Amino acid sequence: MKPKSIFLLFSLLFSFSLSAQKFSHADSLRGSLRPARTSYDVLHYDLKVKVDPEKTYITGSNSIQFVVKEKTKQIQVDLFQNLSIDQIVFENKALTYRRDGNAIFIDFPRTLLVKQKHQILISYQGQPRKAVRPPWDGGFSWTKDPAGKPWVTVSCEGLGASAWWPCKDHPGDEPESMDIRIEAPKGLLAVSNGNLVASTSTAFGTEYHWKVQYPINTYNVSINIADYAHWSEKMVQLNGKPLDLDYYVLQSNAEIAKKHFQQSQEMLRIFEKYFGPYPFPKDGYALVETDYWGMEHQSAVAYGNHYKNNNYGFDFIIVHESAHEWFGNSISCSDHADLWIHEALGTYAEAIYLEEKSGKEQAQSYLNGQKNNIKNRFSIIGPYGVNYQSPDADMYFKGTWMFHTLRSIVADDKLWFSTIKDFCLTFYHKNTNAEEVLNFFEKKLKRNVKAIMSLYLHRADIPTLVYQLKESNGAFTLRYKWKNVPNEIDLPIEIKHSQGLGERIHPTDTWQQIKLTEAPQWDFEHFLFQVEKQI
Incomplete structure (x- = not known):
């Protein structure tokens, strides 16, 4: 049987095994690519949100610029149904629309033609979903810092960005760039992705304007509001170019954070060595303290591990979430079923970091510990076309061990690590899927690893x-x-x-x-x- 046939067989068997599982109409609307979504491609979001911690309320708007890919009179945008829409405007006129759960079907007064560029403005408001157990069961976290001041953060991977702002909430379509304007109460700093380009006083407080100059996953768009201490430094990258590093932490943690975050530069240089240059140099790199464990928010990595190193001498939240700048943020999956591309490689990066820092023996010990977390109850790759969320962590740890096994099979570290770096450079700022990734590794490694990877990805059990x-x-x-x-x-x-x-x-x-x-x-x-x- 040819490798491609093996891959297709595994896919069919996996689909059959999931036939008994039930996915809701809402899951299908969120996860599928139907004509109301494939007909357009987002170019730019201009998101504006006023955040009121006292009322746990947001008021906002999003200007969506898009290009038409297939002629259409209707598009789908997503926004959780508990948030109300004030109006949707196109060419200075209000549009009609229909809400189906968390999906919005917007009707245009005429057929939009291929290659045309258009813009709509959606105004909305309401109380967004409160986070239950962030970041795994996310939403808005409305908490207080030790001084009793408001501390607002957002986590929405899996849940979806449409839990708090209107967007095309599918991983296969990222805007080319984005403006994010957050209005926060007086005395508080609002931190988001990219660079802060302006701050403007308002009657409510201050509006902070952040600009992202690269494609970005919708779930990576973040809001962090607190009485933050802020400092910056520059790092000279291996390519000789400077990179801005920014840090935002609670005032009470500034002293310990300045010492603890010193490991960031060493980590970034190790990742540069193995994965290529930092993927978002114009936006810079930032760590932002949050009241939950962590999240890979692009160029504004969420950090909440309470300044603790593990037994191997590093803070794995800093390392893991920062690795996602390469795996997940630069290289992104096109469907939730392939989230393993983010997590397996992001977790494997921890072992690569430790090996460079402390040697193979320590890295192997670390991998052995991760191996204990493998459950072998579900396949790593999920069903396509639905809003699938993995029921366990095998895409992290089993995925890591799949790559560790491949390295051992290849038994040529020069070839192996050059392949990893080539992968990062080839798929730089791109969306991809399992088929493309497996084809890439097979071609670069010049052996039939596609069938081996398919075995680990599509089967619940191990060999x-x-x-x-x-x-x-x-x-x-x-x-x-x-x-x-x-x-x-x-x-x-x-x-x-x-x-x-x-x-x-x-x-x-x-x-x-x-x-x-x-x-x-x-x-x-x-x-x-x-x-x-x-x-």
Whole structure:
């Protein structure tokens, strides 16, 4: 069976296994690409939001500039139904629209033609959803800082950006740039993505105008309002160009944060070495303190790990969420089913960082700890075309071990790391999917890794090796075969010896045997598989 056929087979089997699962009409509207969405491509958002912490209320508008891809008289925009729409304006006239749950179907007075550029303005208001357990069950967090001042943050990955602002809430369409204007009460600073280009006094307080100069995921658009302390520094990148670094923390944490955040520059340089230049140089890099654990908000990374390093001497929230600047923010999936592209590589980046900083032994110990979190209950890749959210964390940890296994299979670190960097540069500021990613790795590594990756991504279980072992006069006969790996997939593993040398075997779905001078020691540190011994 050819690799492409294997990939399609896994996809079909996965779709069949999910047929019993139920996805709502709202899930379909949110996750699918129907004509009301495919007919246009967003060019720019100009979002304006007034945030009232006392009333837990927002009032705002979003000007959406778009280009027509397929002629249409109707488009879909998304906004949670608990937020009311004041009006939708096109060419100075109010448009008619229909709300279907969290989707808005907007009608135009004439057919919009291909390649035409247009703009609509949506005005809205209401009390946005309150976060339940941010960032996993997100929304607006209305809290207080230690001094009793308002502290407002937003987290909406999975939930969707349309929980608080009107947009085309699908990962496959990012604006080319964005303006974000946040009006905050007097005495508070509003921090968002990109660069602060203006602040204007208002009767309510201050409007802060932020500008993003690159494509951005809608869920990455952020609001952070507090009595923030702020400082800046410059870092010279490996390419010799300066990069602005900004930090925003609660006033009471300024002293500890200035010391703790010093690890940021070392981390960024390591990521530059392995993944290429920082993807958003004109917008700069920022860490913003939040009242939840963390989130990869582009150029304004949310940080809430209380200034704690792990047992390996680094703050994994800083490292993981910053890695998403490359994996998730620069390289973005086109469908929620492929969120593993963000999370598997973002988590794997932690091990790469630690290996560069502290050596292979420490990195392997770290990976071993992550391996304990793998559940093997659901496949990593979810169903396409619905608002799918993974039920567990296997896309993080099993995904990491998939890449760790590939590195071990390739056994050529120069080729492996050049492939990772080439991947970052090739898909720079692009949306992609599993098929494209797997094709890329197969081509660059020049071996059939697509079928291997498909195995880990589409199956809930991991490869299981069945073996029999017989001893006679100090010699061992090992019989082995794969229990759940198709014969067409060449997935090698290694047997360790007491001297530390390895012997690579290539199991199939039929029995093979080899002679050994000692009982086998399976290399579980470099390959993701399990064994079952038969008598």
